[in-house]
Amino acid sequence: MAENIPVSGPSITQKEIDYVADAAAHAWYKDANMYHERFEKAFAEYVGVKYAMALPSCTSAIHLALLALGVGPGDEVIVPDITWIASAAPIHYVGATVVFADIDPLTWCMSAESFQSCITERTKAVIPVDLYGNIPDMDAIRRIAKDHHIAIIEDAAEAIGSEYGGQKAGSLGDVGVFSFHGSKTMTTGEGGMLVTDSKDIFDRSSFLRDHGRIPGDRMFYNAEVAYKYKMSSMQAALGLAQLERIEELVNRKREIFSWYKEELHGIADLTLNCEHPGTKNTYWMVTVVVNSERNIKKEYLMDQLAQKNIDTRPFFHPLSSIPAYADVPRRAKEENPVSYAISPYGINLPCGMNITQDQVRYVCSQLVNIINKY
Numbered sequence: 001m002a003e004n005i006p007v008s009g010p011s012i013t014q015k016e017i018d019y020v021a022d023a024a025a026h027a028w029y030k031d032a033n034m035y036h037e038r039f040e041k042a043f044a045e046y047v048g049v050k051y052a053m054a055l056p057s058c059t060s061a062i063h064l065a066l067l068a069l070g071v072g073p074g075d076e077v078i079v080p081d082i083t084w085i086a087s088a089a090p091i092h093y094v095g096a097t098v099v100f101a102d103i104d105p106l107t108w109c110m111s112a113e114s115f116q117s118c119i120t121e122r123t124k125a126v127i128p129v130d131l132y133g134n135i136p137d138m139d140a141i142r143r144i145a146k147d148h149h150i151a152i153i154e155d156a157a158e159a160i161g162s163e164y165g166g167q168k169a170g171s172l173g174d175v176g177v178f179s180f181h182g183s184k185t186m187t188t189g190e191g192g193m194l195v196t197d198s199k200d201i202f203d204r205s206s207f208l209r210d211h212g213r214i215p216g217d218r219m220f221y222n223a224e225v226a227y228k229y230k231m232s233s234m235q236a237a238l239g240l241a242q243l244e245r246i247e248e249l250v251n252r253k254r255e256i257f258s259w260y261k262e263e264l265h266g267i268a269d270l271t272l273n274c275e276h277p278g279t280k281n282t283y284w285m286v287t288v289v290v291n292s293e294r295n296i297k298k299e300y301l302m303d304q305l306a307q308k309n310i311d312t313r314p315f316f317h318p319l320s321s322i323p324a325y326a327d328v329p330r331r332a333k334e335e336n337p338v339s340y341a342i343s344p345y346g347i348n349l350p351c352g353m354n355i356t357q358d359q360v361r362y363v364c365s366q367l368v369n370i371i372n373k374y
């Protein structure tokens with residue numbers, strides 16, 4: 001098979017093209033916000049929260065959430081060591097200190113026990129991440145957070161449509177954040193969403209994302225120096241079209257995962273994403289971890305698969321191990337053994353929306369070959 005198989009990518013139909021064209025033609029003057037309003041309303045309904053705010057990225061959503069919660073210099077914020085850097089970088093933007101918690105060996109999401117062990121009197125917030133579409137033990141995390149008056153920002157960037165105890169991902173903390181980057185399950189090209197049930201958090205975020213203008217301000221008379229975080233109406237139109245197809249998109253991700261599960265079932269030393277009872281995983285990234293006893297590193301696997309025209313990504317490196325966090329006070333290798341034990345041996349397999357079952361078969365046969373030959 002000569003054609004390159006991409007690791008991820010969206011599903012765009014005529015509906016998306018029509019909505020974007022309509023926004024470009026008509027979302028101006030009195031209708032400038034019509035697509036934002038429809039997108040935000042439909043999104044809040046889908047997630048099951050009161051408020052939703054369309055933003056240029058998930059990174060900006062986390063930044064606003066931290067600001068709205070009053071997190072700043074002197075405060076500590078706990079994030080899992082295994083996640084995309086966007087979960088953690090905004091902690092730096094507000095001048096707070098990042099603390100990396102270990103992950104759970106089964107869900108690969110933040111471990112509730114490790115979260116508890118990271119808490120100090122300075123801990124102000126925690127950012128649990130719904131890694132690769134899975135959801136951490138939110139019952140335990142919420143209990144611990146409540147006991148210590150710690151706010152929860154749920155990073156659901158990778159988990160639109162996932163569920164925990166019948167509740168949708170993004171609705172499980174004080175604030176939820178989503179990404180619509182082109183690699184994510186639903187996309188607006190670039191984009192994000194902040195969701196919450198708290199009027200205070202929503203109002204403060206609305207103010208901060210619009211250069212500190214009091215809502216309804218017609219005099220351009222800014223009350224504070226703040227930020228400019230807005231999505232364009234063309235992106236909102238694209239997002240609305242994707243959201244109207246969300247069941248199809250989520251089902252497609254689950255179907256792709258089921259193909260991999262079928263192909264790799266019974267192959268020794270390989271572990272795929274898990275789905276606990278009570279959780280619905282939407283498998284943003286089909287991920288395979290090779291038993292560490294085989295000592296087959298992710299770099300080797302990625303290189304070998306690339307030679308077969310198969311595009312993959314590494315399991316996230318522990319953030320505490322990468323150059324960007326070389327100066328983090330808490331060097332986490334000893335404290336976060338699970339993160340360091342799993343990360344070297346995991347890769348994300350191709351699971352773009354347009355992948356076919358034949359391509360999945362090809363990827364799996366190549367993967368098994370590479371492992372057997374090692």
Ligand SMILES: *Cc1c(COP(=O)(O)O)cnc(C)c1O
Nearest residue numbers: 057058059084086087157179181
């Ligand atoms: C993609 C992603 C983000 C960042 O999203 P952007 O829209 O690119 O800012 C944040 N957190 C996680 C876990 C992600 O996967």
